[in-house]
Amino acid sequence: xxxxxxxxxxxxxxxxxxxxxxxxxxxxxxxxxxxxxxxxxxxxxxxxxxxxxxxxxxxxxxxxxxxxxxxxxxxxxxxxxxxxxxxxxxxxxxxxxxxxxxxxxxxxxxxxxxxxx
Amino acid sequence: xxxxxxxxxxxxxxxxxxxxxxxxxxxxxxxxxxxxxxxxxxxxxxxxxxxxxxxxxxxxxxxxxxxxxxxxxxxxxxxxxxxxxxxxxxxxxxxxxxxxxxxxxxxxxxxxxxxxxxxxxxxxxxxxxxxxxxxxxxxxxxxxxxxxxxxxxxxxxxxxxxxxxxxxxxxxxxxxxxxxxxxxxxxxxxxxxxxxxxxxxxxxxxxxxxxxxxxxxxx
Numbered sequence: 001x002x003x004x005x006x007x008x009x010x011x012x013x014x015x016x017x018x019x020x021x022x023x024x025x026x027x028x029x030x031x032x033x034x035x036x037x038x039x040x041x042x043x044x045x046x047x048x049x050x051x052x053x054x055x056x057x058x059x060x061x062x063x064x065x066x067x068x069x070x071x072x073x074x075x076x077x078x079x080x081x082x083x084x085x086x087x088x089x090x091x092x093x094x095x096x097x098x099x100x101x102x103x104x105x106x107x108x109x110x111x112x113x114x115x116x117x
Numbered sequence: 118x119x120x121x122x123x124x125x126x127x128x129x130x131x132x133x134x135x136x137x138x139x140x141x142x143x144x145x146x147x148x149x150x151x152x153x154x155x156x157x158x159x160x161x162x163x164x165x166x167x168x169x170x171x172x173x174x175x176x177x178x179x180x181x182x183x184x185x186x187x188x189x190x191x192x193x194x195x196x197x198x199x200x201x202x203x204x205x206x207x208x209x210x211x212x213x214x215x216x217x218x219x220x221x222x223x224x225x226x227x228x229x230x231x232x233x234x235x236x237x238x239x240x241x242x243x244x245x246x247x248x249x250x251x252x253x254x255x256x257x258x259x260x261x262x263x264x265x266x267x268x269x270x271x272x273x274x275x276x277x278x279x280x281x282x283x284x285x286x287x288x289x290x291x292x293x294x295x296x297x298x299x300x301x302x303x304x305x306x307x308x309x310x311x312x313x314x315x316x317x318x319x320x321x322x323x324x325x326x327x328x329x330x331x332x333x334x335x336x
Contacts, residue, residue, distance in 0.1 A: 002208055002240035010126050021120050031126070036269050038239050074304075089265065089301055100304035103272070109127060109243075114120040 003040060006109070007047035011057065013111055023116035026060040030113050035069045036106040069106035073097055079104065130244055133212035137247025140219075141230070147326075147333040148230045150246055152270055153254035154263075155236030158280040160188045161313035162254060163231055167195040170323060174228040174330065179218045181210040181235045188233065198222055209240035212247060228330055238267040249333065250275035253299075257281045257290040264298040271299045276307045278322060283312040 014029060029048075033039045041064045048062045070081045073092035082090035091098045125131065141148050151159050160180075167176055177198035180189045189201035200218045202210060215232060222230070232248060234241040242251070253274040255263050258281055264271045271277060277299050279292065296308055307325065311318035 002243060005207075005209075005211065005244075006126055009129050012129060013122070013124050013126065017120050017122055017124075021118070023118065023120070036272075038243060038269060089298070099301050107269075110125050111122045113122055116118060116120060 002038075003043040003047045004051075006039065007044060007051050010048070010111060011051055014057070014114060017114055018116055021116070023114075024056065025117040026057045027115040027117065028061040028063055029111065029115075030063045030065065032065045032067060032108055032110055032112050034067045034106040034108040036103075037109045039109065041066070065112075067105050067108055070104040071101040072104055074100040074102060127243065130212050133216055134245035134247045137212055137216060137219075140224070141247060141249075142333075142336060144224045144227065145334050145336070146224065146227050146230050147330045148232065148246075148248045150232045150234060150241070150248035150251045151254060152234045152238065152241045152251055152274070153236060153256075154238055154259060157236070157254045157256040157259065158313050159233050159236070159254055160191055162278065162280065162311075163192055163233060164195055165313050165316070165319060166231075166323070166326070167192065167197045169319065170326065171196060173327075175226050176229045176231065177222050177227055178231045178233060179210070179215060179222075180233050181214070183207070183235065192233075198227075204235055208235055208237050209244050210234050210246055211244045215246045228334075229326065238263065238270050242270045242273055249329065253277045255279050255295065257284055257288050257292070259290075261291045261295040262298070264295055264302060268302045271302045271306060274303070274306060276309065276322075276325065279308065279310045280313055282310045282317060283315045 045062055052058045052060060068081045070079060072079050075097040076095040078092055078094035080093050153159050163178055178192045180199060180201045181204060182188055183204055183206055186201040189199040192199040200221045202214050202218055232246055251274040253270050255277060299306055299308060309318055309321045311322055
């Protein structure tokens, strides 16, 4: 729902980076986000397309990579990556502990790289 | 050419949030970001809190809504400073909106600033507005599976207030389910059951505010 704000911030960073490197044509952009960051890839793609239309950045490809959720068990320290939709409630596969696991990855939201000319 | 970047996309928001944090720390103001669905009782909670703690603290509210200044008027009726931000369709408040709202608030002598976010359990969680803590407000007229459906809010909040508990005899809300799920997502979350209508349970919330405010004053 807030993909428009994210796309706006993303484009600001892209413009800064392109200026810094003297690039004028944007080819592609790679964005990485964690499973928990509430980003809908299709909406981000749509927002990116709308915001770049009729600008010099129009036509650039947006690559989106989703990072899985990984957690560390608070009891036996096993690291695990629950695949389920209710992943935050998954018990530790090793010892079965249900509560208080530490989130290792899943909240990321960053621009990884830009391909430009 | 490939330009390696690795920059947080919300860095502009986070940068302003850091400035806000520094400003709030300098003025020793406790700042709380109140997040819930529409209708869970954020404004009612504030009306109660601002009235009941009026003699103890100087408080102000930044109200976020898509449209209208209804909530700011309700809050201002308690005598507290209130500023309305209309996001005109935007689903959350961000740090730059809060920064501009501050120009209408007297920070000197202020003890607690509440940011009443736009009613939404998803987007506001992503945008730091310089707060000390996020407060998740849930009401028993919603589903008891909200913590399960919107885990990030409950994972990031320091307190979960369960509101409208006076209505429990009339609804199918299972308190244990909601509390258990919230506790499972966040083992440190403090959970208070309250009714802003009857006043039940609010004392515990007020004690929490006193404790946090005094910690901030000494920071």
